Structure formats: structure tokens, C-alpha cells
Amino acid sequence: MARRGAKTEIRGARSGDPGGDGGLPPAAQAILGLLSLSEASGAGDGYGYDLARQFGVGQPLAEIIHLEPGMLYHHLKRLDRAGWIAGSLEPQGSRPPRQIYRITDAGRAELRRWLTEPVARTREIRLEFLLKLYFARRTDPDLAAGLLAEQRETFGRLIISLSKQRASLDQGSAFSESTPDGDRAFVREVLDLRLAQTRAALAWLDGLVSSGAA
């Protein structure tokens, strides 16, 4: 079981990907977003320590994501290697030199792609969707409006799908005849919980739209 002479060439296909959409982890997207905003509106200077402040306590981003300095510098290196950002060392005189990062054209395209796509799963609304909403609004109101519309449609479809699954459970098509009653009732409860959570998320999205916060 020692993997001798294996064909370890195949290395694409990103493993260990919790996000699910094959893209960057949410923290990296947030860094990309901050670097984009700092260029557009001059808020922030684009180096590690300054970015760390924007993720620190009292800042709005800290309400949805926690990013320790270690992971922040890790993501900066990966984004640089991937070509989404470009770093340049700038001496500070007496202070230690700073690695200043700027978002590249490829990085801007990647960010825009991310800001356009809604999240697929209900649990992703707490972290990933809130990040998208935060940066979409600060980038372009139309982008935020489009994201909101897409997200409402996605969750609307998800609610229909879950409802169908729940209905078919009572007809017994899924989960063969032999499934114990207790197990069947449990699966029904699991679906009810998912429906309740998704409906609550959709209602919250509707509230955002009707309060005009595009």
C-alpha cells in the first residue's frame, strides 16, 4: 500500500474544496474584493498588515468572517501564484518593507465572475453570500441587484425541489419499501428543517429587495 511507481501526473481538479463551485475559498475572494475596492476608492493600501486591520474587530467584515494573519498571508501568496494579484516589495525607510499587492485584470475578471454567481446551498448564505453582497454593493449597484435576483431564483428552485422530495417520501418512491418507519419519519424531518432554513433565507432576501437595499 505504498504507492510505488504511481502515475501521479494527474493533478488538476482541485481537491479538498469546501466551497463546492470549484473556485477560490471565500476568504481569498474577500481579499480580492478588498484589493479591488482599494484601487477603485482609495480605501486601504494593499499590503498584508493593512488588510488584516480590515478583517479586525469592529470592522463589518469581522461580523461574517474570521481571518487570522497566518491564513491571510497564505492566501496572498496563493493569489499571487495564481496570477489574480501581483506583489511588489516597497521599502519604507525606517519601517520594515511592505509587500504591496495590486489586483490584475485576470483577478478583476475572477472577482466579477464570483460576484455574479449565487450560492447553491442554503448553508452558504451565512458566509459566502454575505461576502458577495458586501462587495457587489460597493462595486456596482446593478451587480448587487442582479446577484440578489439570481439568489432568490436559486433558492426558489431549491424549495420546489425539496418539496417534491418530501412529497415523494410519502408515496414511498425513494427509500425502498423495507425502510423502517422511524427512518422514514426522520428523513421527512430532515427535509422539513432544510425547507424551513431555505424559506427563512428567501424571506430575508425578499426583505432586502423590498426595503430597496439593492
Next chain:
Amino acid sequence: MARRGAKTEIRGARSGDPGGDGGLPPAAQAILGLLSLSEASGAGDGYGYDLARQFGVGQPLAEIIHLEPGMLYHHLKRLDRAGWIAGSLEPQGSRPPRQIYRITDAGRAELRRWLTEPVARTREIRLEFLLKLYFARRTDPDLAAGLLAEQRETFGRLIISLSKQRASLDQGSAFSESTPDGDRAFVREVLDLRLAQTRAALAWLDGLVSSGAA
């Protein structure tokens, strides 16, 4: 930056703990639960391949947790090292031998402790609480009723806490005066989402109780 001559003695305090309560990861608790049930009710034989079947498609557990064989065997080894379960190699004649695991007294105590404690965060209801409910019901109806009651109280307190945070935002105690209006409105929306999700979870719990599914 090379960590020369460091005092690396301090090594307790479990790092990298996503569960949060300092205990075993949910998947390991589920394995412990299955081994406990297989002793009590004779369902299951207590070796890796058989446990993998109980996590496979079509089984109720597969609706809430995905456990690949690799991680399953990993958790079995860790549970064995920790003393919660005890393995013994049993030859099968022509078939490959099986590592049969049985839950120990310490393991039963750990499982009971886990089944007694509600989850602290709303997002943990989807995975960890559903697992607790599943095993608590199949272990002892009183245990399940107690867990449900504790969980409702925990979420009730959480809702009060979130409501207070939201109210204090409007009074401006948190987030100093200088915080931009957009940021303040965003934090309000984040709190609204958390409230909506927690209220939906609590309503679902209330539904479980009133439908008599203790």
C-alpha cells in the same frame, strides 16, 4: 523565522477544532453511536466495511453526513487510541480478516455526554444536532426529550441575545460613531439573517415537540 530553541512543551488544548465544544468531530460521534446501537439492538457488526454501508446511499444517515471510507477508518483508529472503542482482529476463513470494534464503558459515557448537550450555534443544527437527535431517539426516548428541551432553551437565549445586539446597533453603542452608514446597515442585515435562521430552527424544534416525536 525558524523557531529555534522554542518551548514546544505546551501541547494540550486541541487545535483545529471546528466543532467548537472541544469534543470529537461529528463523524466520530456518529461512529460511536452506531457501535453503541449495534451492541444494544444487534443491528450491525461493528467493523469498517459494515459501518461504511450504514453511511451509504439509501441509508438515513447519508441524508445528513457524508463519510468516505478513508475518513471512516481514520476515525476508527483515533477512537481506538482514545480508548472509546476496542478493536480485535477476527479471521474470516477465505475472506480478508475483519477488525471488529466494540464500544467501551468510557465510550458509552462520552456518547451519553454528547447526546445530552445541545449545540451552541445555529449552523450546527443541520449536521451535529440532527445526528444527536437520531441517536438519542434510538438510545432512550427520555434522552431525546431532554435534548430537545435543552436545544429549544439554547436557541431561545440566542434569539434574545441577537435581538439585543440589533437594538443596541440602532442606539450606536457598538461600532463607534465614525462607522459609515452603509457598514452599519450591513451589520444590521447580518443580524437579521442570523435571527431569521435561528427563529426558523426554533420553530422546527417546536414542531417536533408538538407532533409528539420525542
Next chain:
DNA sequence: GGGATCATGTAACAGGTTACATGATTCA
């Protein structure tokens, strides 16, 4: 003189995902 701040990281560890390794046996 000494602690907070500036600035960038590394080390060790934990959980998780996907793919692959190994070798027998049963069954179509």
C-alpha cells in the same frame, strides 16, 4: 527602559476530500 504597534511570516497540528493501492472471491 519597556510595552504597544508595525510588518511578515513559519511550525505543528487537526479535520476533510479525492484518488489510488492491494488482493481475494463471488457471480453473470
Next chain:
DNA sequence: TGAATCATGTAACCTGTTACATGATCCC
């Protein structure tokens, strides 16, 4: 004959957490 099943794992990669390393300078 060859695919599915039985049975147990390893390898390589990923994200994430906590703690520590390094060395300057600012401010009390």
C-alpha cells in the same frame, strides 16, 4: 473472463487554528 463486491487502508492535497519567530520603531 472480467466486473462487482469484500475489506482495509495510504498519499497528496486542501482549509483552518493556535502559537511562536523576528526585529524595528514609536510613545509613555
